[in-house]
Amino acid sequence: MIGARRVASRAALLAAALTCLAGAVATPALADQTPGYSHDGTIGLTATDWMARLSDSTLLSEMSLPGTHDSGSSVFGGDIAFTQSMNLATQLNSGIRAWDIRLGEYSGRLELYHGIARQGQDFQNDVLATADAFLQAHPTESILMRVKEEQTVTDFADQVHSYLAADPHVYRGSSDDPQLGDIRGKIVVLQDFSSSTREGIPWNNSDWSVQDNYTLSNNWDLANKWHSVAAQLDAASSGPATETYVNFLSGSGGSFPYFVASGHSSPGTGAPDLLTGWTRGIINSCGGSSSCIPEYPSVNCFLGTCSVAFQGTNVLAMQKMNATSGTHHRYGIVYSDFPGAGLIQDIINSNAGSGS
Template sequence: MNRFPDLDGNNIRMKIILLLAVLISVTGHAHYDEAYYHGSSAVADNSGWMAAVDGSKLLSQLSVVGTHNSMSLYGGDIAQTQSMSLIDQLNSGVRALDIRVKYDDGNMAIYHGIFFQYAYLGNNVFSVVSNFLAQNPTETIIMHIQQEEYEDAVGVQFGRKIDVLASQHNLPVWNGHTNPRLKNVRGKVIITYKNFPPIKIDAMPRSYFSDSEQGWKMSHNWELHDKWQVIKRFFKTADNGSYGTKYRHSLAFSIGVFPYFAASGHVSHGKGASRLATDYTTPGWSGTYPDFPRVSCFIGICTIAFEGLNTLAADYIGAGNIKRLGVLWADFPGKRLINNVNALNFGK
């Protein structure tokens, strides 16, 4: 006598197929994308890329990648926004820096929120930038300096300390028009500031740029697609705007989501990690998140996965949708994002 119930063969096959579909939908595949980079060396060799840019271009006509919280290499996934050292960022082609400084008992220490980054403004930022420009005189760098944990009581001391450090480290600061031509600022640093008054150095307030940033917050991972729609609209605004207006955009989010996730869409910070699934599939939700990829397809069912903002931006820019951008702040920028933004400077 048969000890087991008689099971319908077709029913078993269908259950196996559905089980495999579920397993495929939740099992990620490594996603290697050169728009996102989480490594410890330079991602590209672009140390002198601006040499080929028309020197008559105004600052407002340039398109460059900037690193958000450029020195934030420590603090774990919640606080880390970059993996390349400052010199590796510059050699890779980054031309805008976001430097967060805390006035700590007279020391100008680099922080990201409460996280000390084991670096100081003079030795680890001004000196590096000064030496880089001495070796690459065709380049210019936009440096935004912000007093982290702003205190009115130390505002003047903060500004004076910056003056002293800039002089000590021979920082070649641009002192002139707020929308200069590239040929006039080659080999120089254009400084913008927030939360401290300038003393001697000629720095521009942040308001001299038209910010299209979304802030640094998301409520949850599933807000990523909506943020990308807003970013695309701001890209178009800059592309169609006055060539005398200096624009800044941000792909970076560090509140509500991990910075690496917003940049990559990955399940972990590894540059070859798999994309995170959104929990939606096609064809049932075929109209959901149209800019996100459909992956791990099996018998007509595909998982809708998150896509990182670095990848979405690199694809959008590389497809020729815009001709000018301004400064694009990014976390963990990869070679393809940097190169696609830089290429905008050579278009007609």
């Protein structure tokens, strides 16, 4: 009788295991719709006047500013070149206050480029005009605009100067760390090009700390990128008050920009996370690799062993910020690809006096 019970018990366990196995085999990596990442044209966030809550005496170095990397790269080039899904106007309406503007020349005019991929957007008529219209409607705000020569242009500095000199919203102060009251309603150019004329704040500034470790050889380099991002977030939170911190969450090379931002297997906002190929639990291949970081989630668990999925820098940065939500933390200028509403809002809320 005892032997029969054991056989029945083993049969029941086997049946249960087979049932679970069938379910596990049919289950892909879980869809991951996270507020840190969005590949949609709108993200459901309206934050047009959030800087109005900050004191006029707040220094640029004291602020946390959500930004976009390669801000205009949303038109041509496909997944290898796309870094944004929101257009420039939608970015500003969603709370973005720092742009990364890369320029080249086409038919005698400056246009947005990402590498060799021309984006069909004119510097004067699309970029500056969009910024001007926003600041006209929202004079408490300020837009930081990194300007970089992406494609070689013979008279690049002269062309940029001619457009900026004619724009009444461009900040013309001499301080490299201005107070917010002095730059409200202004475009603050972060000058990342050589010129005999000062057009704004020099990008290569001795009082600036910039993290832009952007080259990934393959998807597994994402862990190293995250370590760079996390270290810069910590540095900004605890570093000298007069130092301005810049943190690029973006990366490319051997990985698509959307993957670095999200960890997804495809670009969609709610696409599944890509599996790393490692496992945790009874079968633990993750522990033998420094690239299998604790921040990567365990998914599709079965009989004590779980697959490990990638997690993108946008998502991990938002999680790190959420861990200290409700307290003031300076994160500096945070440039990201495909930012979601949650990431943008966390950066905004970290400012002193933001009302968080």
